[in-house]
Amino acid sequence: MSLFKSFSPQKGDISSSTAVKSSVQRGMRTKLLEQYPSLAKDDGVLLESIWPKKQGITLVKFSREHVSFLVYKGEALFFQHFDGPYLPTLHLLHKYPFLMPQIQVDRGAIKFLLSGANIMAPGxxxxxxxLPPDEEALPAGTAVAVMAQDKESALSIGVLKEGTQEIRKKGKGIVVDNLHCLGDDLWLACAKEAFKGR
Structure with a gap:
């Protein structure tokens, strides 16, 4: 279920907002490059265009959802739930659509996806x-962009509960945790530039 169904940076949910030390930033950049190989291509040109190395970043933490954001010049770029992987916001993903691996749901799953529901195998x-072909299989725990039949941009960002080969084999059950979707409160907060001044 989407993490951001009752989320607002304006309602005093922020527990801290701090400039990140350059030594900590290096570790964050390294982790992002490991998680998203496309950021590392051409000596990290893509990461440099998203977050220039010599520029500072702010870490904004929300205690209620146990989620933190990497915010650059008022734009939330990535979020992290507890100590999980860094995930791009949908606004960032729409600018850089090949940042993460993609899966696609059928037309019938769209309304459930946009209501924040997790993704079932049949969809x-x-x-x-x-799903990607078996030679490009994704393991459980992989962060994915969730596309939808006949739609051009990602509708959701999720994490696989099972590997793609296992999903094909079993064919049932909840297989992707839907963490952030179009129209949820994070999408609206980013659209309203609610992180400005952070």
């Missing part, structure tokens, strides 16, 4: 759904 396995 990925019907004619309109798509």
């Amino acid at each position: 990925l396995l019907t004619a309109g759904g798509r």
Whole structure:
């Protein structure tokens, strides 16, 4: 279920907002490059265009959702739930659509996805759904962009509960945790530039 169904940077939910020391920033950049190989291509040109190395970043923490954000010049770039992987906001993903691996749900799953529901295997396995081929299989725990049949931009960002080969084999159950989707409160906060001044 989406983390951001009752989330507002304006309602005093922020527990801290601090400039990140350069030594800590190096560790964050290294982790991002490991998680998203596309950021590392051409000596990290893509990461440099998103977050220039010589520029500072702010870490904004929300205690209620146990989520923190990397904010650059008032724009939330990535979020992290507890100590999980860094995940891009959908606004960032729409600018850089090949940042993360993609899966696709069929048309019938769209309304459930946009209501914040987790993703069931059948929505990925019907004619309109798509998983990567077995030679490009993704393991459980992989962060993915969730595309939808006949739509151009990602509708959601999630984490695989099972590997893609296992999803194909079993064919049932909840297989992707839907963490951030179009229309949720994080999407609206980013659209309203609610992180400005952070």
